[in-house]
Amino acid sequence: MKVTILGNNSALPAYxxxxxxxxxxxxxxxxxxxxxxxxxxxMQKYDLRWRSMHHIFISHLHGDHYFGLPGLITSMSLLxxxxxxxxxxxxxxxxxxxxxxxxxxxxxxYPFYFHPLPDTTALLVDDSAFSVTCFPVDHRIQCHGFLVExxxxxxxxxxxxxxxxxxxxxxxxxxxxxxxxxxxxxxxVKNEWVTADGPAVKKYAYCADxxxxxxxxxxxxxxxxxxxxxxxxxxxxAKAVARYHSTAAQAAQxxxxxxxRQLLLGHFSSRYKELEPFREEAAAIFPNVLVxxxxxxxxx
Amino acid sequence: MKVTILGNNSALPAYxxxxxxxxxxxxxxxxxxxxxxxxxxxMQKYDLRWRSMHHIFISHLHGDHYFGLPGLITSMSLLxxxxxxxxxxxxxxxxxxxxxxxxxxxxxxYPFYFHPLPDTTALLVDDSAFSVTCFPVDHRIQCHGFLVExxxxxxxxxxxxxxxxxxxxxxxxxxxxxxxxxxxxxxxVKNEWVTADGPAVKKYAYCADxxxxxxxxxxxxxxxxxxxxxxxxxxxxAKAVARYHSTAAQAAQxxxxxxxRQLLLGHFSSRYKELEPFREEAAAIFPNVLVxxxxxxxxx
Numbered sequence: 071m072k073v074t075i076l077g078n079n080s081a082l083p084a085y086x087x088x089x090x091x092x093x094x095x096x097x098x099x100x101x102x103x104x105x106x107x108x109x110x111x112x113m114q115k116y117d118l119r120w121r122s123m124h125h126i127f128i129s130h131l132h133g134d135h136y137f138g139l140p141g142l143i144t145s146m147s148l149l150x151x152x153x154x155x156x157x158x159x160x161x162x163x164x165x166x167x168x169x170x171x172x173x174x175x176x177x178x179x180y181p182f183y184f185h186p187l188p189d190t191t192a193l194l195v196d197d198s199a200f201s202v203t204c205f206p207v208d209h210r211i212q213c214h215g216f217l218v219e220x221x222x223x224x225x226x227x228x229x230x231x232x233x234x235x236x237x238x239x240x241x242x243x244x245x246x247x248x249x250x251x252x253x254x255x256x257x258x259v260k261n262e263w264v265t266a267d268g269p270a271v272k273k274y275a276y277c278a279d280x281x282x283x284x285x286x287x288x289x290x291x292x293x294x295x296x297x298x299x300x301x302x303x304x305x306x307x308a309k310a311v312a313r314y315h316s317t318a319a320q321a322a323q324x325x326x327x328x329x330x331r332q333l334l335l336g337h338f339s340s341r342y343k344e345l346e347p348f349r350e351e352a353a354a355i356f357p358n359v360l361v362x363x364x365x366x367x368x369x370x
Numbered sequence: 371m372k373v374t375i376l377g378n379n380s381a382l383p384a385y386x387x388x389x390x391x392x393x394x395x396x397x398x399x400x401x402x403x404x405x406x407x408x409x410x411x412x413m414q415k416y417d418l419r420w421r422s423m424h425h426i427f428i429s430h431l432h433g434d435h436y437f438g439l440p441g442l443i444t445s446m447s448l449l450x451x452x453x454x455x456x457x458x459x460x461x462x463x464x465x466x467x468x469x470x471x472x473x474x475x476x477x478x479x480y481p482f483y484f485h486p487l488p489d490t491t492a493l494l495v496d497d498s499a500f501s502v503t504c505f506p507v508d509h510r511i512q513c514h515g516f517l518v519e520x521x522x523x524x525x526x527x528x529x530x531x532x533x534x535x536x537x538x539x540x541x542x543x544x545x546x547x548x549x550x551x552x553x554x555x556x557x558x559v560k561n562e563w564v565t566a567d568g569p570a571v572k573k574y575a576y577c578a579d580x581x582x583x584x585x586x587x588x589x590x591x592x593x594x595x596x597x598x599x600x601x602x603x604x605x606x607x608a609k610a611v612a613r614y615h616s617t618a619a620q621a622a623q624x625x626x627x628x629x630x631r632q633l634l635l636g637h638f639s640s641r642y643k644e645l646e647p648f649r650e651e652a653a654a655i656f657p658n659v660l661v662x663x664x665x666x667x668x669x670x
Contacts, residue, residue, distance in 0.1 A: 082445050083411050089441075107441040108408050111383050131473040133444050141389075141407040141437045145382050162473040166466065173431040173462040175511050211475050 071096045071220045071272045071370040073297065075336065075362045076112040080279075080301045080315070081134050083107070084340035087364060089134035092297070093118045094274060095367070096220045097199045102126045103216055103276050109138035110145050116365050120146050121153070125195060127202065128159035129278055130213035136163065140170050147179040154181040158194050158204070160212050161186035187214055191289055199223065205289040207280035210314045215280070217289055220272040220370075224248070225265035235259045274370045275328075278337050281311065282320035287327055295370045296321075296330045297362065299337035303351055306341075315339075318348040322355035336362040371396050371520045371572045371670040373597065375636065375662045376412040380579075380601045380615070381434050383407070384640035387664060389434035392597070393418045394574060395667070396520045397499045402426045403516055403576050409438035410445050416665050420446050421453070425495055427502065428459035429578060430513035436463065440470050447479040454481040458494050458504070460512050461486035487514055491589055499523065505589040507580035510614045515580070517589055520572040520670075524548070525565035535559045574670045575628075578637050581611065582620035587627055595670045596621075596630045597662065599637035603651055606641075618648040622655035636662040 072095045077088030089106025093113070100123040102109070113120065120142075128136045136159070146155070157163075164184045171178065185194065189212070191205040199221055204214040224246030232242070237251050237259060245251065246268070251259040275290035278299035290296060298321035302310040310317050318335060325333035333356050335348050342348070345361045352359040360368065372395045377388030389406025393413070400423040402409070413420065420442075428436045436459070446455070457463075464484045471478065485494065489512065491505040499521055504514040524546030532542070537551050537559060545551065546568070551559040575590035578599035590596060598621035602610040610617050618635060625633040633656050635648050642648070645661045652659040660668065 081448050083414070088411075107438065108411060111388075111408060114383070132476075133440055133470070133474060137437075137441045138407065140433055144433045148381050160473070162469075166469050166473070169462070169466050169469070170433070173460070173466070173511075174433060176432075211473075 071274065072367045073274060073295070073334070073370060074116055074118060074367040075364050076109055076116065076118075077106045078336040078338060078362045078364060079134075080299075080337045080339050081132075082340045085343055087338065088112060089137070090278065090337060091138065092276070093123075094218050094370075096218065097223070098122060099124065099197075099199065101200075101202065101218060104129055104135040104278075105139040105142060106134050107137040110142045112364075113142075120149075120151065123155075124153060125156045125158070125202070127194070127204070127216050128157070128163065129215065129276070130209060130211055131160050131163060132211070132279070135279075140167065143167070143178065143182070144171075144174070144176060147176070151180040154183065156183045156185060156195075158185045158187055158202075187212075191286075203289065205286045207277060207286060208283045208314065209279045209281070213279055215275065215277040215286060215290070217293070218274045218276070220269065222268050222271050224268050225261065226268040228264055228266060231264040235264055237264060272370050275330075277324070279315060281314050282316050282324070284324070284327065287324070290328050290330070293328060293330045295332045295334060295368065296325050296328060297334040297336055298324060300335050300348055300352070301337050301339045303342070303347055306339075318351040319355055322352035322359060325356045325359070330356075331358065333359040334362045334368060335359060371574065372667040373574060373595070373634070373670060374416055374418060374667040375664050376409055376416065376418075377406045378636040378638060378662045378664060379434075380599075380637045380639050381432075382640045385643050387638065388412060389437070390578065390637060391438065392576070393423075394518050394670075396518065397523070398422060399424065399497075399499065401500075401502065401518060404429055404435040404578075405437075405439040405442060406434050407437040410442045412664075413442075420449075420451065423455075424453060425456045425458070425502070427494070427504070427516050428457070428463065429515065429576070430509060430511055431460050431463060432511070432579070435579075440467065443467070443478065443482070444471075444474070444476060447476070451480040454483065456483045456485060456495075458485045458487055458502075487512075491586075503589065505586045507577060507586060508583045508614065509579045509581070513579055515575065515577040515586060515590070517593070518574045518576070520569065522568050522571050524568050525561065526568045528564055528566060531564040535564055537564060572670050575630075577624070579615060581614050582616050582624070584624070584627065587624070590628050590630070593628060593630045595632045595634060595668065596625050596628060597634040597636055598624060600635050600648055600652070601637050601639045603642070603647055606639075618651040619655055622652035622659060625656045625659070630656075631658065633659040634662045634668060635659060
């Protein structure tokens with residue numbers, strides 16, 4: 071499970087940093103979180119395939135988080151996409167997209183489903199391989215974070231061993247659940263003889279844009295990786311508060327309280343060219359911290 | 371007078387080519403024609419200053435011609451722009467922009483004027499330095515070309531000569547108009563002694579997206595430079611017709627009939643990686659032809 075950063079700047083593009091977008095890859099599926107201007111070009115550049123993407127999540131309706139969406143949606147249609155696409159976003163985006171398609175006399179080539187985000191914490195997708203939950207954060211307008219959970223796919227079968235013990239393929243699903251197998255000759259084949267540990271459950275929490283808040287701590291508790299916005303440094307905390315944003319120290323404090331394994335910093339203001347001070351400020355509170363870089367895929 | 375190409379691809383970004391946008395620089399003013407996704411980033415990259423831009427023209431409402439507009443408009447506001455901005459675009463774009471600002475709870479920092487394009491040929495801007503005229507072209511939805519005319523600023527004063535002949539500055543405007551000056555001592559100072567030729571009148575015609583059509587030939591007649599779309603080569607003419615686009619040969623034919631000095635080709639389909647065949651096809655009909663390249667500023 072990886073997250074590829076496509077844009078990590080706040081508001082304005084600057085210093086080669088694009089507005090917010092990131093792709094979470096889980097079992098071959100690509101989940102797009104936010105879609106700032108230029109996302110379709112960034113996805114091409116970093117070889118993220120639209121064909122593997124069926125779900126897009128938009129945190130809120132400030133332009134730096136969704137102005138790349140109309141282009142992405144229509145480009146996939148021009149290329150003849152047929153697979154369905156699900157968009158989870160604040161409700162007022164729906165008529166805007168409908169108008170954009172209508173004035174272009176454009177009908178999408180694929181089924182497109184709009185799911186308005188509720189005001190509360192809610193399970194949005196519950197697939198056999200992963201789930202996505204939204205949770206409210208505290209911004210100037212309605213805004214959500216997202217928790218992506220990779221599910222275990224159960225025990226991993228060892229094909230050679232399964233054959234050696236002559237286990238019928240009809241029993242494989244039971245093996246994945248950890249069950250033993252009793253052969254007709256009476257031999258009890260222990261599960262651990264023919265399986266290995268499968269992929270672990272993993273949790274990735276995306277928290278942007280928000281004032282420092284512990285309200286959503288229960289949702290992100292124990293996350294393997296937290297991406298948290300830090301538009302400002304502590305020295306500019308007054309600006310952070312006035313604009314409903316966080317500082318690097320606050321992001322670190324939250325990661326610490328959440329017992330996260332790793333913290334990824336992002337959503338940097340254009341006032342900062344150098345980002346090392348963000349890492350330093352956060353590391354004093356939460357050591358396992360990284361400054362996210364565009365084009366890098368981070369293991370969750 | 372120059373035109374800087376910010377994007378010259380049709381529909382999809384491909385091979386590093388961006389969707390359509392271009393900036394016409396005339397006497398220090400920057401006129402933006404179309405605004406595909408990524409235009410604000412392209413303007414930064416090629417050092418075109420937003421401060422010098424007060425007019426934006428959108429040919430039609432296919433996304434590859436305006437999806438960069440919301441980002442550009444809001445970024446200028448975030449940077450505290452105060453100068454007015456005039457947008458000339460098909461009327462249905464107005465409520466879309468209003469909705470985009472409303473859902474972000476965003477009020478622009480500067481006066482923003484929306485001018486809906488009429489269905490006819492019409493003078494949109496008539497400044498002392500330049501004028502812009504729109505003219506209907508033939509596309510699947512309402513679409514306009516634009517003619518930008520640089521006006522002469524009259525005769526160019528030669529300051530040393532003006533002082534030598536002791537001409538009062540109050541007479542300078544008369545000199546620019548080509549008038550002579552009669553001194554109190556009776557000497558008639560001939561205009562050509564104290565002035566030189568000023569900048570010539572120049573015409574730049576932007577023609578995209580359109581089927582081949584001679585309907586707008588009277589408007590673009592005698593243009594110094596014509597930018598004409600050529601989404602396809604003649605070999606794919608059936609596609610051009612079906613999709614309301616032109617071929618390189620047709621663009622050349624029109625430039626020839628218009629007695630243009632120079633033809634700039636653009637709006638290439640993503641099916642073509644190499645563009646030299648476009649130049650060759652057009653040059654057989656109209657020799658003074660260039661394949662437009664992103665980031666290049668062409669003298670009109």
